[in-house]
Amino acid sequence: MNILNFLNTFFSDGANWHGANGIPHRLLEHIQYSAVALAIAAAIGLPIGLFTGHTGRGGYALSAFATGARALPSFGLLVLMTIWLGQLGTTPAMIPLVALAVAPILVTTHEAIRSVDPAPVDAARGMGMTSPSVLFQVELPVALPLILGGLRSAAIQVVSTATIAAYISLGGFGRYIIDGLASHTYSDVVGGAVLVAGLALATIGVFWLVGRLVVSPGVRRGR
Amino acid sequence: MIRIESVTKRYADGTVAVDDLTLDIPDGSITVLVGPSGCGKTTTLRMINRMIEPSGGRILLDGQDLAQQPVTALRRSMGYVIQNAGLFQHRTIVDNIATVPRMLGWDRGRARERARELMDRVGLDATLAKRYPYQLSGGQQQRVGVARALAADPPVLLMDEPFSAVDPIVRKGLQAELLRIQSELGKTIVFVTHDIDEAIKLGNMIAVMRTGGHLAQYAPPDELLSAPADAFVEDFLGTDRGIRRLSFFTSAGLDVTATPIVTADADAAQIAERTLPELPYLLVTDADGKPLGWAKAEDLAPRTDAGDGASTEDGASTADLLPHGRPFVLGQDSLRDALDCAVLSPTGWAVAVDGTGKVVGVTSQETIATAIRGAHAGRATKPAEPDADAPDAADTSAAGPAQAPATDGPAPDAPDGDADAPVKAAR
Ligand SMILES: Nc1ncnc2c1ncn2[C@@H]1O[C@H](COP(=O)(O)OP(=O)(O)OP(=O)(O)O)[C@@H](O)[C@H]1O
Ligand SMILES: [Mg+2]
Numbered sequence: 001m002n003i004l005n006f007l008n009t010f011f012s013d014g015a016n017w018h019g020a021n022g023i024p025h026r027l028l029e030h031i032q033y034s035a036v037a038l039a040i041a042a043a044i045g046l047p048i049g050l051f052t053g054h055t056g057r058g059g060y061a062l063s064a065f066a067t068g069a070r071a072l073p074s075f076g077l078l079v080l081m082t083i084w085l086g087q088l089g090t091t092p093a094m095i096p097l098v099a100l101a102v103a104p105i106l107v108t109t110h111e112a113i114r115s116v117d118p119a120p121v122d123a124a125r126g127m128g129m130t131s132p133s134v135l136f137q138v139e140l141p142v143a144l145p146l147i148l149g150g151l152r153s154a155a156i157q158v159v160s161t162a163t164i165a166a167y168i169s170l171g172g173f174g175r176y177i178i179d180g181l182a183s184h185t186y187s188d189v190v191g192g193a194v195l196v197a198g199l200a201l202a203t204i205g206v207f208w209l210v211g212r213l214v215v216s217p218g219v220r221r222g223r
Numbered sequence: 224m225i226r227i228e229s230v231t232k233r234y235a236d237g238t239v240a241v242d243d244l245t246l247d248i249p250d251g252s253i254t255v256l257v258g259p260s261g262c263g264k265t266t267t268l269r270m271i272n273r274m275i276e277p278s279g280g281r282i283l284l285d286g287q288d289l290a291q292q293p294v295t296a297l298r299r300s301m302g303y304v305i306q307n308a309g310l311f312q313h314r315t316i317v318d319n320i321a322t323v324p325r326m327l328g329w330d331r332g333r334a335r336e337r338a339r340e341l342m343d344r345v346g347l348d349a350t351l352a353k354r355y356p357y358q359l360s361g362g363q364q365q366r367v368g369v370a371r372a373l374a375a376d377p378p379v380l381l382m383d384e385p386f387s388a389v390d391p392i393v394r395k396g397l398q399a400e401l402l403r404i405q406s407e408l409g410k411t412i413v414f415v416t417h418d419i420d421e422a423i424k425l426g427n428m429i430a431v432m433r434t435g436g437h438l439a440q441y442a443p444p445d446e447l448l449s450a451p452a453d454a455f456v457e458d459f460l461g462t463d464r465g466i467r468r469l470s471f472f473t474s475a476g477l478d479v480t481a482t483p484i485v486t487a488d489a490d491a492a493q494i495a496e497r498t499l500p501e502l503p504y505l506l507v508t509d510a511d512g513k514p515l516g517w518a519k520a521e522d523l524a525p526r527t528d529a530g531d532g533a534s535t536e537d538g539a540s541t542a543d544l545l546p547h548g549r550p551f552v553l554g555q556d557s558l559r560d561a562l563d564c565a566v567l568s569p570t571g572w573a574v575a576v577d578g579t580g581k582v583v584g585v586t587s588q589e590t591i592a593t594a595i596r597g598a599h600a601g602r603a604t605k606p607a608e609p610d611a612d613a614p615d616a617a618d619t620s621a622a623g624p625a626q627a628p629a630t631d632g633p634a635p636d637a638p639d640g641d642a643d644a645p646v647k648a649a650r
Binding site: 119122127128138141215219 | 269272274294295296297298299302303305306307308309310311312313314315322323326355356357368371372381
C-alpha cells in the first residue's frame with residue numbers, strides 16, 4: 001500500500017467527515033488549541049520583547065532563556081505536566097505549547113526592534129517624540145515583518161506540536177495519529193499527518209496575508 | 224540666543240568630548256561648528272536639544288536654562304536634521320514631514336497641508352508626496368529631512384552633517400537651497416560639518432573646534448580666513464585661504480572694458496578700432512550680446528582672398544573661436560570667481576556678464592589683482608578704487624564710485640549694487 005492509497009482510504013471514508021471524530025470538528029479543535037497557545041505566548045513574548053528591544057536591556061538573559069527553551073522536549077513536558085496537574089482539561093497540553101512558542105516570539109521581537117536603523121529613532125527622539133511613541137510609531141512599524149516572521153514560526157511549531165494534545169485524550173488532528181497508531185490503522189495516521197501539514201501551510205498563508213495588510217509598503221519592499 | 228556656558232561633557236568611559244566650551248550663538252543666523260573628526264561637534268549639538276546632558280556648565284536658550292525645561296517640548300521647538308535624513312520608511316513623504324505638527328496636535332488635514340507647503344519650500348516636487356522614502360534619491364531624502372525639521376516652524380534648527388552623505392553636486396544644490404530658505408525664514412541654525420569649505424560657504428559665524436572638545440576660534444568666516452588664531456586653525460583652513468577669502472569680496476566696481484568686443488559680422492574698420500594694444504584678441508558675441516568666444520584680430524578680419532572660392536563669408540567662423548570659458552556675473556559673483564575666470568581664460572582675460580548672460584565687458588588678471596589689493600586695503604567693505612600705480616591709494620577711496628576704465632570705449636554701467644561685503648550669495 002502506498003501513501004496515496006492510504007490517503008484515498010482516509011479521505012473517502014464518509015465517517016471521517018462528520019461527528020465528533022470528523023475532520024471539520026478535529027480541525028476546529030486543532031485550531032483552537034493552537035490559537036490559544038499562540039495568543040498566550042504572544043501575550044508573554046511580545047511585550048517583553050518590545051520592551052527589552054526598545055530599552056536594549058536584558059539581551060543576555062533573553063538569549064540564555066531562548067537556548068533553554070529550545071532544549072525543552074515538548075513531549076516530556078506534556079507528560080510531566082500531566083503527572084503534576086492531572087487531567088485538568090487542556091492546561092497540561094497548553095503549557096508545553098506555550099513554552100514552545102514563547103521563545104521564538106520573544107527573541108525575534110527583541111532582535112527585530114534592536115535591528116531597526118538607529119537613524120530614524122534618533123531623529124524621532126530629537127524631534128521630541130516620547131519613548132512609547134518612538135517604540136510604537138517608529139520602531140514597531142519597521143520591525144513588523146521580522147516580528148510577524150517570529151510569530152509565524154512559533155505558529156507553525158505550535159500547529160505541528162499540538163498533535164501531542166491527543167496523547168492526553170484531547171482532540172485535534174493528533175487524534176487520528178495517536179488512535180491510528182494504537183489500532184494499526186495506518187491510513188488514519190497518514191491522513192492525520194497530512195492534515196497537520198496542510199494546516200501548517202495554511203498558517204503560512206494566513207501570515208502572508210496579515211503581512212500584506214499590516215506592513216507598510218514603504219517597509220515591505222526588499223524583504 | 225543660545226548661550227553655551229562653560230559646558231563640559233565627560234562620557235561614562237571617561238572620554239572628555241567637550242571641555243569647558245563657551246559659545247554665544249546669535250539669533251537668526253547660521254553658526255557652524257567645524258573641526259576634525261571626534262572633536263566634539265556632534266556632542267555639542269546634541270547637548271542643545273538635550274539628546275546628551277552636559278556633565279558641567281549650562282546652556283541657556285533666551286536666558287532660560289535648558290535643564291529646567293521639559294525635554295519633549297524643548298525638542299519640539301527645535302528642528303533636528305541628521306546625516307542620513309533618518310526618514311521613517313513606513314511613512315509617506317508628506318506624513319514624514321507632518322510628524323511634528325501631528326505630535327503638536329494638529330489635525331491630519333492641516334498637518335498634511337503644511338507638509339505640502341514645505342515640500343514646495345525645500346524644492347521637492349508635489350508628485351513625490353505619496354512616495355515612500357526608499358523611492359527617493361539621497362538628495363531628495365535630505366530635503367525631506369530639512370522639510371520635516373521645519374514643519375512646525377521652530378525658531379531653532381540643529382543640523383548634524385546634513386549634506387555629507389550626498390555627492391558634491393547635490394551637496395552644492397542643497398547648500399544653496401539652505402541659504403535661500405534661510406534668507407526667507409531667518410532661523411537660528413546650528414550646523415555641524417567637518418568640511419571647512421562648507422563652513423565658510425554657509426556660516427555667518429564659525430566655531431572651529433579641536434580634538435578634546437576645545438574651541439580654537441570663533442569668528443565670522445572672513446575674519447577666520449584673514450586672521451586665523453593659531454597654527455591649528457591655519458592648518459585646518461588649508462593652504463589656499465587667501466584665494467578662498469576672495470569669495471567675500473564683491474566684484475561690483477571691478478573695472479571692465481567693453482572695447483575689445485565685437486559681433487561676428489564686424490567689419491575691418493570696427494575690428495581695427497576695437498583692438499586693444501595690450502590684447503591681441505577680441506571677444507565675439509552673438510546678436511543678443513551673449514559671448515561666443517575669443518578670436519585673434521587678424522583671424523577676424525573679413526577675408527578678401529578672392530582666390531579661395533569657398534571663403535565668401537566675412538567675419539569669423541565660430542568654429543575658429545577660442546572658448547571664452549565660464550563668465551562671471553559682475554556685481555553678483557565674487558572677486559574669487561572673477562579671478563578664476565581670468566586664470567582659466569585662454570587669453571588671460573575674464574568675461575563679465577550681467578544677470579541675463581549678456582556680456583558687459585572683459586577684464587584682465589592685472590585689473591583683478593588691483594581690485595584685490597584695493598579690497599584688502601579697504602577690508603572688503605566696499606568696491607576698491609582701481610589705481611594700478613598706487614594701490615595704497617585705495618585707503619582713501621571710501622567715497623569713490625567705480626572710476627571710469629582706463630581704456631577707451633563705452634564703460635559698462637557699473638552695477639552699483641550695495642557694495643557691502645561679505646557677499647554670501649548662493650552659488
Ligand atoms: N557615547 C559615547 N561614549 C563615549 N565616548 C563617546 C560617545 N560619543 C562620542 N564619544 C567620543 O567623544 C568624542 C567626540 O565625539 P563626537 O561624536 O562629538 O565627535 P564629532 O566631532 O561629531 O566627530 P565626527 O566628525 O566624526 O562626527 C570622540 O572622541 C568620541 O569617540
Ligand atoms: Mg559627528
